[in-house]
Amino acid sequence: MIRVENITKRFGNYPALHGIDLEIQPGEFIALLGPSGSGKTTLLRIIAGLEFQDEGHVHFNGDDVSDIPVGKRNVGFVFQQYALFRHMTVADNIAFGLTVRKASRRPAKAEIKARAQELLRVVQLEGLGDRYPGQLSGGQRQRVALARALAIEPSLLLLDEPFGALDAKVRKDLRRWLRDLHKQMGLTSIFVTHDQEEALELADRVVVMDHGRIDQIGTPEQVYMEPATAFVSHFVGETNRLPDGRHIRPHDFEIAAHGRDRVLVDNVFRKGGSWRVEGRLEEDGTIIEIDVDAHEAPPAIGDTVTIAARRERTFSNPGD
Numbered sequence: 001m002i003r004v005e006n007i008t009k010r011f012g013n014y015p016a017l018h019g020i021d022l023e024i025q026p027g028e029f030i031a032l033l034g035p036s037g038s039g040k041t042t043l044l045r046i047i048a049g050l051e052f053q054d055e056g057h058v059h060f061n062g063d064d065v066s067d068i069p070v071g072k073r074n075v076g077f078v079f080q081q082y083a084l085f086r087h088m089t090v091a092d093n094i095a096f097g098l099t100v101r102k103a104s105r106r107p108a109k110a111e112i113k114a115r116a117q118e119l120l121r122v123v124q125l126e127g128l129g130d131r132y133p134g135q136l137s138g139g140q141r142q143r144v145a146l147a148r149a150l151a152i153e154p155s156l157l158l159l160d161e162p163f164g165a166l167d168a169k170v171r172k173d174l175r176r177w178l179r180d181l182h183k184q185m186g187l188t189s190i191f192v193t194h195d196q197e198e199a200l201e202l203a204d205r206v207v208v209m210d211h212g213r214i215d216q217i218g219t220p221e222q223v224y225m226e227p228a229t230a231f232v233s234h235f236v237g238e239t240n241r242l243p244d245g246r247h248i249r250p251h252d253f254e255i256a257a258h259g260r261d262r263v264l265v266d267n268v269f270r271k272g273g274s275w276r277v278e279g280r281l282e283e284d285g286t287i288i289e290i291d292v293d294a295h296e297a298p299p300a301i302g303d304t305v306t307i308a309a310r311r312e313r314t315f316s317n318p319g320d
């Protein structure tokens with residue numbers, strides 16, 4: 001179990017994290033989700049032992065590891081800035097964490113080799129061990145980075161935007177594959193992303209961060225359906241903010257005669273499985289987005305329609 005307790009971190013005068021508390025159970029897959037600069041990477045680096053907090057503690061399985069450096073925490077990490085070693089073969093890259101161990105803890109050469117081969121199988125790159133990173137695709141390289149992180153049999157796997165630089169299709173395939181691998185290997189993993197779709201699809205629980213604070217910790221369903229703050233409701237999924245403070249999801253609107261708001265339709269297009277209707281409130285021009293079921297006929301551009309909310313939320317601090 002990982003317990004992060006009241007972590008505070010400043011860079012000079014800049015407060016990057018304010019009193020972060022977080023508990024992670026063995027086997028969980030956790031997403032740290034938030035906009036750029038919200039402190040996700042800083043928190044991940046503190047958990048890894050690559051960065052140290054000003055205040056607070058990190059516990060692994062009940063042990064206080066707050067002052068223990070990265071090399072002794074037994075964490076595997078895939079961070080973009082720790083790219084593969086270009087002059088080493090794929091197999092040597094994977095074996096790296098084992099070969100640099102002190103002699104007393106280093107497995108025999110043959111064993112290291114066998115382990116690298118086994119990991120190549122795990123990440124589905126069998127037969128590519130003799131290649132150099134430059135001879136692989138971006139997605140393959142990320143899988144090698146993952147195999148390298150797994151070689152030390154980490155108790156915790158940390159991933160910082162692991163698929164950030166890849167195209168959408170490869171990203172999606174790798175996501176699914178990572179989710180399976182996490183389960184198969186019984187890992188506890190934390191990954192950083194600013195992509196809400198990635199967080200909702202992969203994580204058992206999502207930690208939504210903003211300005212160095214945690215706004216909400218919950219299952220994907222909870223953060224989407226029951227956002228704790230106005231910020232979460234905007235950042236996770238889409239939300240219309242009405243002039244009177246109501247926050248309403250596009251799919252929670254219906255076009256209905258009994259509705260109280262009138263909308264002038266500016267645009268109608270297909271979005272996934274529904275029609276997306278974009279328009280403006282007649283009252284004050286507020287931009288409104290509405291999803292209409294794909295099986296229904298959408299309004300036409302230029303129409304004025306009346307809308308009603310099936311579900312709405314009001315937050316005490318709507319300006320977030």
Ligand SMILES: Nc1ncnc2c1ncn2[C@@H]1O[C@H](COP(=O)(O)OP(=O)(O)OP(=O)(O)O)[C@@H](O)[C@H]1O
Nearest residue numbers: 011014016034035036037038039040041042043194
């Ligand atoms: N070494 C550093 N020195 C000074 N400021 C830093 C340092 N590292 C991070 N910061 C600042 O701390 C804040 C949090 O940074 P962090 O990298 O944790 O955010 P993030 O949520 O991971 O953002 P991104 O998604 O852009 O990577 C930012 O404002 C950043 O500029």
